[in-house]
Amino acid sequence: MRPSEVMRLFRDCGAWMEGHFQLSSGLHSHEYLQCATILQHPPLAARLCQSLAERFVSDDVTCVTAPALGGIVVGYETARHLGARSVFAERVDGRLQFRRAFQVVSKDRVLVVEDVVTTGGSVEELISLVRDRGATVVGVGALVDRSGGWAAFEVKYHALLSLHLKTFSSSECPLCKEGVPLTKPGSRGL
Numbered sequence: 001m002r003p004s005e006v007m008r009l010f011r012d013c014g015a016w017m018e019g020h021f022q023l024s025s026g027l028h029s030h031e032y033l034q035c036a037t038i039l040q041h042p043p044l045a046a047r048l049c050q051s052l053a054e055r056f057v058s059d060d061v062t063c064v065t066a067p068a069l070g071g072i073v074v075g076y077e078t079a080r081h082l083g084a085r086s087v088f089a090e091r092v093d094g095r096l097q098f099r100r101a102f103q104v105v106s107k108d109r110v111l112v113v114e115d116v117v118t119t120g121g122s123v124e125e126l127i128s129l130v131r132d133r134g135a136t137v138v139g140v141g142a143l144v145d146r147s148g149g150w151a152a153f154e155v156k157y158h159a160l161l162s163l164h165l166k167t168f169s170s171s172e173c174p175l176c177k178e179g180v181p182l183t184k185p186g187s188r189g190l
């Protein structure tokens with residue numbers, strides 16, 4: 001799936017919007033993207049994740065893992081297309097852990113996925129967690145990379161879409177200066 005097709009899907013279902021938004025960071029932007037909006041549609045989630053899975057079909061993936069909550073659906077759908085297990089990691093006292101009797105073992109070949117890579121910090125943490133179990137990390141996949149090209153990992157990395165969102169502090173925001181009404185989306189987005 002080409003990035004332009006991915007963008008069209010996001011736009012068509014309202015997951016990508018133009019306007020005047022306050023992001024969870026407090027910064028302002030004229031664009032807003034919310035992956036959960038597209039992932040609520042199972043056929044669309046399946047299409048995106050199949051496209052992501054296709055990049056890793058030759059890697060003998062046995063297990064796909066993702067950080068909760070944002071990555072769970074992407075991990076599960078991608079695992080389905082790869083015929084692999086799907087496990088997620090969740091934060092306990094601020095650190096990612098495998099709970100719920102999820103087992104990642106030394107013979108596993110693991111694909112780490114995210115809905116959105118911003119700094120890559122959670123992915124790096126998850127790679128370490130997987131390697132602590134003695135397993136091999138074969139790659140990293142994401143629906144969207146919004147790191148502006150900064151995120152890089154020592155394994156194969158593919159994102160379906162790379163976004164370069166311009167953000168502004170409220171004092172420097174051109175839309176604030178024009179008096180455009182500000183929208184504060186309720187949930188975490190970009």
Ligand SMILES: [Zn+2]
Nearest residue numbers: 028173175176
């Ligand atoms: Zn503004």
